Amino acid sequence: MQRPLVAPSILSADFARLADELERISDADWAHVDVMDAHFVPNLTLGAPVVEALAAASPIPLDCHLMVSDVDRWALDYAEAGAAGVTIHAEASAAPVRTARALRAAGARAGLALRPATAFEAYEDLLPEVDMVLVMTVEPGFGGQEFLDVTLPKLRRVRRAVDAADLDVRVQVDGGVSEDTIARCAEAGADVFVAGSAVYGAADAAGAIARLRELAAAHMPR
Numbered sequence: 001m002q003r004p005l006v007a008p009s010i011l012s013a014d015f016a017r018l019a020d021e022l023e024r025i026s027d028a029d030w031a032h033v034d035v036m037d038a039h040f041v042p043n044l045t046l047g048a049p050v051v052e053a054l055a056a057a058s059p060i061p062l063d064c065h066l067m068v069s070d071v072d073r074w075a076l077d078y079a080e081a082g083a084a085g086v087t088i089h090a091e092a093s094a095a096p097v098r099t100a101r102a103l104r105a106a107g108a109r110a111g112l113a114l115r116p117a118t119a120f121e122a123y124e125d126l127l128p129e130v131d132m133v134l135v136m137t138v139e140p141g142f143g144g145q146e147f148l149d150v151t152l153p154k155l156r157r158v159r160r161a162v163d164a165a166d167l168d169v170r171v172q173v174d175g176g177v178s179e180d181t182i183a184r185c186a187e188a189g190a191d192v193f194v195a196g197s198a199v200y201g202a203a204d205a206a207g208a209i210a211r212l213r214e215l216a217a218a219h220m221p222r
């Protein structure tokens, strides 16, 4: 198992002060950037030009989570904008292997995300083509939602498959991750933890990041 990575989601940040909000999480491993198109999910955030500006301003790498329809058409723009990792949703992609290969060829990590109701089994054979699987632990679209325990069995299945294949593939969780829920995620096999409100809602963001990282490390199987 790799060391735990904490990726605060800037969805819960102050959008009027994004460069300052990235500085606030400079102790984190990655900054998680939620791209929403008001079609794949019922919310609208930002696009590649803003990601390009954030990549230039950020003290840490950007991890872009694309919640957009027809994602194969848009994904490469985010790698070219400077994102270190780009995650596409399986449900929005007609050609996940082609898109993942294009992302890797552009120098970005390729991630594949699964909504809570999407089964992992149909995508298991694609594991060698990606660098990360994102198991959504809420329905995508909004921060501050309640963690869905029903996603934990899938998280365990993803971890088992990654370990069985002995692949260098990260397993990310996103949604409702907090000091109350992170132990469950770590025990089930996650090693990248996205947290929006748990970090940006804290007076001391650096302290919140450190506590999440410690809790994750304490509960990840050795």
Ligand SMILES: O=C(CO)[C@H](O)[C@H](O)COP(=O)(O)O
Residues within 6 Å of the ligand: 009, 011, 012, 032, 034, 065, 138, 139, 140, 141, 142, 143, 144, 145, 174, 175, 176, 177, 194, 195, 196, 197, 198
């Ligand atoms: O992808 C997301 C929503 O679709 C966000 O990253 C996620 O919800 C983070 O927010 P919180 O930690 O407050 O649940």
